[in-house]
Amino acid sequence: MTVAASTAALGTSAAFAQAMVDEKDAQAAALGYVADAKRVDAKKFPKFAAGQSCGNCALYQGKAGDKAGGCPLFAGKQVAAAGWCSAWAKKA
Template sequence: MKSSRRTFLITSIGVASTFALSRQAFADAPKVSESDPTAQALGYKEDAAKVDKAKFAKYAAGQDCGNCSFYQGKPTDAFAGCPMFAGKQVASKGWCSAYNKKA
């Protein structure tokens, strides 16, 4: 019984430290540049107000990364991760054509 508790504790500490390290690594992740090939393909703008509405008719005022279902931070976070830009952060006030309103 002591052995399984010890194993559990060691495993738990390992998992917790890995999570903390990966969270810190993500916080240090680079920000997506509008010149990034993926950003260009998706029409990403760091400021949603600058979206080319003629080119991206899907865009509507009020849409931004902070209220998109893909945004991996809190709406109040200035930057957070997005699976569309693996390993990079997007601006909460940004927008791209993959926008999907958070439920």
């Protein structure tokens, strides 16, 4: 592989590397986001149901099997597929 080709490949992968949403981020906290749906406070979020996660939410932009993916609620950041927030919506 040439230097130019390896640089191009590195640039491409770097473009896809996004920071993960921090649960303490103001937007995340307002939506009750947790990186692991097993930690959802069901008393605070009574609409939560076992089995809901970012990975099966209509807003999730990752592919099936990805550990993380984009979400329009957290522009420029990724959410954990195993995560959850109060904006969860069933995929069609």
